[in-house]
Amino acid sequence: KQEVTQIPAALSVPEGENLVLNCSFTDSAIYNLQWFRQDPGKGLTSLLLIQSSQREQTSGRLNASLDKSSGRSTLYIAASQPGDSATYLCAVRVGSARQLTFGSGTQLTVLP
Amino acid sequence: DTGVSQDPRHKITKRGQNVTFRCDPISEHNRLYWYRQTLGQGPEFLTYFQNEAQLEKSRLLSDRFSAERPKGSFSTLEIQRTEQGDSAMYLCASSPLEYNEQFFGPGTRLTVL
Numbered sequence: 199k200q201e202v203t204q205i206p207a208a209l210s211v212p213e214g215e216n217l218v219l220n221c222s223f224t225d226s227a228i229y230n231l232q233w234f235r236q237d238p239g240k241g242l243t244s245l246l247l248i249q250s251s252q253r254e255q256t257s258g259r260l261n262a263s264l265d266k267s268s269g270r271s272t273l274y275i276a277a278s279q280p281g282d283s284a285t286y287l288c289a290v291r292v293g294s295a296r297q298l299t300f301g302s303g304t305q306l307t308v309l310p
Numbered sequence: 311d312t313g314v315s316q317d318p319r320h321k322i323t324k325r326g327q328n329v330t331f332r333c334d335p336i337s338e339h340n341r342l343y344w345y346r347q348t349l350g351q352g353p354e355f356l357t358y359f360q361n362e363a364q365l366e367k368s369r370l371l372s373d374r375f376s377a378e379r380p381k382g383s384f385s386t387l388e389i390q391r392t393e394q395g396d397s398a399m400y401l402c403a404s405s406p407l408e409y410n411e412q413f414f415g416p417g418t419r420l421t422v423l
Binding site: 232234239240241242243247249289291297298299300302303 | 314316345350351352353354355358360365366368403410411412415417419
């Protein structure tokens, strides 16, 4: 059974700092990996999708990397802003399964 | 707005009552998913439709839960005889047939008293 772990569970940084969020998964035979942002009481906003054949994806100040062999992904946020405060979730799709398996998220607080 | 929409956004009910939620996916998205999220946890998969066919159901989906997607458009999720343990955020997502990125709606927060 695929398990997804995100460490740390919570992170607090001062504005302007670069930061890295971590995601690990137990089954390396993934189809793709998706990073999401969730604001309190809201739905999920897709940030980046990395296919299994890709090593990284970039969108603005966000960069996500994928290392299938080690079962790890990182989300790099450059020059953090208070508006980046949210919970960040990673999710993997394994093989022919249609659903995503999620981690529990990292709650990020960027202090002004 | 052409995103995924869900209705209602909030539902408070008494234990034992039935509730029904609706999800309208992004137009022309063939795949529709239901997830459940409890506080402090990531979403957990409940069920999945491709067009009108329900292709997968999680073991989390007890026989009190039923989902439909008539005509392959909107979907409904019904919970019968609600229990306090059903209190959660119910999320709907859709994706195109050709791609894998899933787009989520705002969710329906259910509170069972």
